[in-house]
Amino acid sequence: MARTVTRKRTALAALALVLPLAFLVLGVGSEWSPPASTRVASGARPTSTAGAEPPTTTPEVPKVPVEVRGLVVERPAPPSDPPPVTEPPASEPAPTEPAPSDPPTVEPPAAEPPPPPPPPPPPPPPPPRSYLYGPSAGFPRNATITVITTIDAPGLGAAAGYWNQLAGRTLYAVGASPALVTVRAGEGVCGGGAVACSAPASAIDHLWHPDMNYPYEHCDVYVLAGWVGDWSVIAHELGHCLGFDHVTDWPSVMSSPPQPDPVRDRDLLLSAGYAA
Numbered sequence: 001m002a003r004t005v006t007r008k009r010t011a012l013a014a015l016a017l018v019l020p021l022a023f024l025v026l027g028v029g030s031e032w033s034p035p036a037s038t039r040v041a042s043g044a045r046p047t048s049t050a051g052a053e054p055p056t057t058t059p060e061v062p063k064v065p066v067e068v069r070g071l072v073v074e075r076p077a078p079p080s081d082p083p084p085v086t087e088p089p090a091s092e093p094a095p096t097e098p099a100p101s102d103p104p105t106v107e108p109p110a111a112e113p114p115p116p117p118p119p120p121p122p123p124p125p126p127p128p129r130s131y132l133y134g135p136s137a138g139f140p141r142n143a144t145i146t147v148i149t150t151i152d153a154p155g156l157g158a159a160a161g162y163w164n165q166l167a168g169r170t171l172y173a174v175g176a177s178p179a180l181v182t183v184r185a186g187e188g189v190c191g192g193g194a195v196a197c198s199a200p201a202s203a204i205d206h207l208w209h210p211d212m213n214y215p216y217e218h219c220d221v222y223v224l225a226g227w228v229g230d231w232s233v234i235a236h237e238l239g240h241c242l243g244f245d246h247v248t249d250w251p252s253v254m255s256s257p258p259q260p261d262p263v264r265d266r267d268l269l270l271s272a273g274y275a276a
């Protein structure tokens with residue numbers, strides 16, 4: 001009996017030793033999981049190597065979602081992770097720089113405006129007008145013109161004195177002879193309402209020239225009786241004998257009617273060469 005008990009005890013002890021080993025070999029442990037390669041490849045449960053003893057517990061069941069989840073890894077990237085869209089640089093403004101042909105350094109500084117141009121100089125004064133009938137009209141410029149009268153002409157002395165004062169010399173000498181100028185009565189001679197008139201005689205052909213532009217040899221002055229006392233009227237006619245036409249631009253003894261102006265009338269003598 002004792003041997004039997006001993007055998008039984010030995011058998012029980014052996015069984016106690018073998019059973020844990022069998023559990024280890026069969027893989028029934030709840031914490032076991034197959035290799036990842038096997039899970040991903042088939043997704044099926046791993047086949048037991050024991051064969052005869054089916055697994056009493058199926059600890060692999062909770063692992064299935066994990067394996068499925070592992071397959072999901074093979075899907076394409078979820079749409080929640082889109083590739084970053086690279087915005088085109090539309091916000092960058094187009095280059096507005098001038099053409100490269102424009103040299104930027106040639107441009108002068110715009111802060112300094114050019115100075116205003118200086119005002120134009122005043123126009124030069126017009127040259128004095130001679131008011132001569134022409135360059136050949138009149139007596140020789142350096143001559144002393146002798147004057148006689150055939151009538152009583154009270155204004156003759158003042159008229160001659162007016163020209164002499166402006167010329168600064170004895171231009172007209174009253175009473176000397178032979179006379180170059182003769183004062184006569186104007187009645188029946190001067191027409192057109194004139195109170196006086198004059199008629200120079202040419203030193204060339206002794207004829208009257210309508211343009212009055214010729215060298216004078218003699219000059220006749222005609223005065224109406226009512227004007228023999230007006231020195232300006234006689235001075236006006238003596239001016240015609242000098243070769244002057246009527247002055248229309250300013251007051252002058254040569255205006256018609258006469259408006260003696262010593263300054264302007266002296267300019268006449270200077271422009272004609274009778275005074276220096």
Ligand SMILES: [Zn+2]
Nearest residue numbers: 236240246256
């Ligand atoms: Zn006149």
